[in-house]
Amino acid sequence: MSRMIPINNRLLIIEDDPQIRHFMEYFLTEKGFQCQVADTAQEGLSIFVTQAIDLIILDLGLPDYDGAEVIQKVREWSQAPIIVVSARDQECEKIKALDLGADDYLTKPFSSSELLARIKVSLRHLSQMNNERAPIFSVGDLILDIDRRQARLAQEDVHLTPLEFQLLAYLFKNQGKVVTHQQLLKELYGYEYGTDTQALRALLAGLRRKIEENPAKPRYIKTEIGVGYRLTDQ
Structure with missing residues (x-):
């Protein structure tokens, strides 16, 4: 059994803009978080x-190193959630940060409520991993039992192909987080599959037809245009 790590809402804000840094520190402290800040x-x-940190909020445009380098260094030895907050809104920047190991990406300007929601999702996911929850996932009327390799929707069995099951399981394990096309291609097909997303889109479309009431307006699997997909946590 893995070691249990308590989650104490300790955040590290790495942001060189003093106005944004002070705003996040004040707002999140008011919401009960313990905040450390760095510019x-x-x-x-x-x-x-040197300190016990549960989650990092990271700007990419830092004065000494690019935030992408911070993600790489943290991921060498820690899986602490990283939420990127950046003015860089190009899809390639988002994909790069997520592929390097960031858990989420918010483009400036963003609302305080959106930041809070993303933090709660990441900390909940971390807590679930630490507690080694039973491999049964659910959202709405959709249930996935990993051990039994069974999917149910509104109390009815859903017959998934092995790849569809693997895709849905990976999305559930990253519930509430953006998963990039490349992360999914690596998970499903391995490194040799390259950057061809056509098969992935076809697989996702088939899965949506089985679990979504209206695949054109999906409830469960949301598209992050140009980046990847997110399984809703509500």
Whole structure:
């Protein structure tokens, strides 16, 4: 059994814009979080390795190192959730950050309620992993039992192909988070599959036809245009 790690709502904010940094620190402290702040990548990494941090909020445009380098360094030895908050809104920047190991990506300007919602999703996911929850996932009327390899929708069995089951299981394990096309291709087909997303889109379309009441307006699997997909957590 893996070691249980308590989640104490300890956040590290790495942001060089003082106005945004102070806003996030004040707002999140008011919501009950313990916040550490840094305005450079080096200071942020120093705090992270010396203090117990549950989640990192990270700007990409830092004065000393690019935020992408921070993601890489953290992921060398920690799976603590990382939420990127950045003015960079290009799809390639989002995909790069997520593929390097970021858990989520918010484009500036963003609302305080959206930031709070993303933090709660990431911390809930971390807590579930630490508690080794039973491999039965659910959202709405959709239930996935990993051990029995069984899917049910509104109390009715849903017959999934092995790849459809693997795809849905991976989305459930990352519920509420954006999963990029490349992450899914790697999970389903391995590195050799390259960057061809046509088969992935076809597989996703088939899965949606089986679990969505209206595949054109999906309730469960949301498309993040140009980036990937997100399984809703509501």
